[in-house]
Amino acid sequence: MKKDDHLFLIDGSGFIFRAFHALPPLTRKSDGLPVGAVSGFCNMLWKLLTSARDTSVGVTPTHLAVIFDFSSQTFRKKIYPDYKAHRPPPPEDLVPQFSLIREATRAFNLPCIEIEGYEADDIIATYAQMAVEAGGDATIISSDKDLMQLVGSNVHMYDGMKDRQIGVPEVIEKWGVPPEKMIDLQALTGDSVDNVPGVPGIGPKTAATLLEEFGDLDNLLENAETIKQKKRRENIIANRELVLVSRKLVTLKRDCPVELPLDALVLEEQDGPKLVSFLKAMEFNSLTRRVAEATGAEAAEIEPASVNAEWGEKAHGPDLDPGEAVSSEGEKPAPDSEASGPAALAAARAARFAAVPIDRSSYETIRDLETLEDWISAARDKGLCAFDTETTSLDAMQAELVGFSLALYDEDQSDAAKAIRAAYVPLAHKAGQDDLLGGGLADGQVDFDKALAALKGLLEDEGVLKIAQNLKYDYLVMLRHGVTVKNFDDTMLISYALDSGMGNHGMDALSERWLGHQPIPYKEVAGSGRNMVTFDYVDIDKATAYAAEDADVTLRLWLVLKPRLAAEHVATVYERLERPLLPVLSRMEERGISVDRQILSRLSGELAQKAARLEDEIYELAGEKFNIGSPKQLGDILFGKMGLPGGKKTKSGQWSTAVQVLDDLAAQDIPLPSKIVEWRQTTKLKSTYTDALPGYIHPQTKRVHTSYSLAATTTGRLASSEPNLQNIPVRTAEGRKIRTAFIANPGHKLLSADYSQIELRVLAHVADIAQLKQAFADGIDIHAMTASEMFGVPVEGMPGEVRRRAKAINFGIIYGISAFGLANQLGIERSEASDYIKRYFERFPGINDYMEDTKAQARDKGYVETIFGRRIHYPEIKSSNHQVRSFNERAAINAPIQGSAADVIRRAMIRIEPELAAAGLGEKAQMLLQVHDELIFEVEDEAVDEATKLIVDVMENAAMPAVSMAVPLQVDARAAHNWDEAH
DNA sequence: AGCTAATCCTA
């Protein structure tokens, strides 16, 4: 470096923060990655490189470097441990931009300098000093006052955002002291942001006055007694030592051990294609164009660079209660040799395990207790293992244990192909399918009871993390064998917390998605259809390949997915809303509910008679016999043969025979359609409920055990199946009779507790609607209030029809209202429905804001969130297909409402059992069913009052303390012998 | 036997 050379030193770290706060937020269009600061940075760099002379800097750089902070661990921490101690974590949207800005720097072909243990400011000071000593000039691109001490005749600063040069006069103007006294001034005033102590009562003005009077800090401290103002004198004397520490803290180090000499900072030619590639990846279109033009690069032919954004590693859900805050209990930290940071770790592992094919031939079959015990002690040694059961049935309540598999991970094994070993332990395989004698066990299996005892030791060991896929199944199977799994992770639930809305979370789909591997289909092992055999008849070698693979894949999935929980800030959702619910649901399923066979059988008979009578009448009216249950045949009869009006076609071109169509016809006094509607209702009740339910009564327990799915819905709701007990009829008197068959045991009652209007309450809370909040606080009729607001009708003496319309609109809002849907629901013209919606938005403008904000979030981030931080993704929200897009928008509007309500009841369910147990009611009141906003318990008669009180209390306070809702939650509860009367 | 469409039950 020589005279007239000019070094530009860009304070990269400072720039990031300033640009982030000063510039409007900007996200990358394609994926919502926040890039505002990166954009500002690139624009500024480009300007400095191409036209610095035209700015108030007025010179063109010959040398340039971008300087960053390495970490917060600097020598200043050693001098003063509290230095920068109370810094809040950077804003979430800023975190990924740190690494992007470094990438940007490299794309610009500029040296990117950081030194461990030093702040950017020290490195800048060092290089500025070096430049001056070499006879050149330096300009620091920053406006940070901490750097002003460096300003001198050959060192300037430049505020890129205000296009303002900062020299000696500017420093004096701003601070009242020349640059060389800035250190003393900062020492006196301190800095609350960096937690640098100062003298109380002394700010920049006083400090400047004092320094003017005494010359410098040393002289001031020596002659402090002579200060006239009493308070000021005392404060300075009292804080003498601290001020000296502060001076050390604010003094920049001008002799950092820099690696690159000045000559290495010489500005090079821009690499056009490289820079364009990066800018394209960032989707900075106008800058891309300008750069391409200036460098002669062909933008159209350049591929966007692959840019990895690193998100921060702190998991922080919105859940605030410190008492609840749990992290990984007893779980060994995941080995971290591949990369640092959970996002990078997840990516590295995905790459690592997707690249290594699964080797089924490496799986072991464990045939003796000693080997099993070796594996179990290895699992204890590692602190984690994957686990999977093989059984005779998909129904966990009927399943017999046939064997189980384990997979272990060796974190120190650098060869990924050898890092995982998996084995299958056959326990109850039969000797052979064709063995007419039957019942004989195959040779070479571990004794069932001994193996189970060994397994129990492992599964109940809090010190070993058990990893499974869809653990609720295995948990229930093991529960029935007297084993309670402790300390577990479920890859299905992890995937659900991470990627709800991005496809299903079954093992095959996850394996395909993350490992690029297709596991052996079950039917290849056990056959399908009539040839299907239960797993105990599967050949042990085949079973080993299948079962060990399941454990192997599960373990790999865990390695890939688990780090993402923290990286993507949904660890709290998983740990608080998913994982703890699993044992709760297993117990509910195990308990089941009593169903009275006689009642169902009698109902079935009545329905059969009624259906038969209706069939006769229908054939009579139609003039021929046909299959009434066939929409195709029915449509042909109604609209073809009989030529009835109002025929609509379904998607596939068939005549629609949906109930609305039939009702329209019935309204025209055509008798056949109403008979058909009645017949359908009757046969529906019979086939789906009275006929099917008895088939679900468990042979041993004599109760019906539904199965809840934790990861079937996108919103966080549960789903019930086999049988679905969440759609038992309630709306019609006839349908309700089915509920009378759900009964409590003798000496017990069924207790039903349900949230009143929970979704509208959630809406009032999230959209912050004053009238709704007030109405709920006052406990008034919410639909009547809405009607009154909209139509100006007083609540007293309001016609039923007016309230009905308001109610439909309220529900419509929750469902992401459309004029089309509302018109359908109310049977009015679309234009009239539009007017209603318009009027609603006028009366409740906050609702419209909520809807627009929610859609915008779905577009920007790709997901929406519940009040507890659950995310629901809408990858198709930007579809160019209007139908698809609109559907996604409505779903996105509904999801936070439905999902928050689902989260509330999940929280209640997780808390209720421990609370009951603490009250001594653990045996007397048992939770059996969940129906979205309702919980059903079986309670001993004399415990009903106490249990009701406790349950209502837990449910009403379930959002607390994580979220303090702006409206009260209300729970209504009733106990009776059967579900109909209790509801 | 396995799949989709249509229908209807729930919150």
Place this chain on the structure above:
DNA sequence: GTAGGATTAGCTA
């Protein structure tokens, strides 16, 4: 207009 599951018919393999 949101979120599900079960049943039936009727098609394809």
